[in-house]
Amino acid sequence: MNTKPMLVLATAAALALFAGCATEPGPFRPLDTTKYTLENTDKFVLLDKPAQISVTCTGLQERPLADGRLEVVANVKNRESRRIEVQINCVFKDDQGFATGDETPFQTLILAENSTEAVRFTAMNLAAKKYTIRVRQAR
Numbered sequence: 001m002n003t004k005p006m007l008v009l010a011t012a013a014a015l016a017l018f019a020g021c022a023t024e025p026g027p028f029r030p031l032d033t034t035k036y037t038l039e040n041t042d043k044f045v046l047l048d049k050p051a052q053i054s055v056t057c058t059g060l061q062e063r064p065l066a067d068g069r070l071e072v073v074a075n076v077k078n079r080e081s082r083r084i085e086v087q088i089n090c091v092f093k094d095d096q097g098f099a100t101g102d103e104t105p106f107q108t109l110i111l112a113e114n115s116t117e118a119v120r121f122t123a124m125n126l127a128a129k130k131y132t133i134r135v136r137q138a139r
Contacts, residue, residue, distance in 0.1 A: 042132065043060055043132060044060060044135075046136075047135065047136040048136050051135050053079070054080045055076060055077065055079065055086055055111075055135050057077070058075040059074075060133075062131070068126045069122060069123045070092065070123040070128045070129065070131065071120065071122045072120070072121045072122075072131050073118050073119070074119050075117070076109065076111065077115070080114070083112055085108060085137075086108075086135050087106040087136050088109050088133065089103065089107065090121035090132070090133050091103045092124075092128035093129070093131060094127050094128070095130065100125060100127045102128055106136070121133070
């Protein structure tokens with residue numbers, strides 16, 4: 001009877017058993033993931049997989065209007081060689097990144113093959129200093 005395979009198996013099992021004991025006891029720092037923080041850190045966010053494949057932003061312009069409100073223009077490009085329909089909106093935020101309650105409704109944007117369209121958003125109040133433009137596949 002060859003005991004070498006059994007010895008290798010027993011050694012591997014012992015190593016696997018003791019490997020779990022090498023972790024440090026808590027407390028642990030929270031792990032941050034960009035999956036749930038993109039809307040807090042990025043100015044242009046694609047909300048679903050079809051939008052991620054088909055759409056990109058080629059430029060963002062922001063400027064204060066004469067009355068102090070923020071105006072944002074996004075150049076949205078269709079990366080596909082077919083016509084697509086997406087929905088786009090803007091969430092305006094204060095200087096600390098918190099939503100001001102000034103969120104535009106989603107509007108439908110039809111993009112021709114490989115075309116770029118400028119979409120304009122204007123804040124309704126003076127508190128808006130930052131923003132997130134969100135794009136999703138049309139429903």
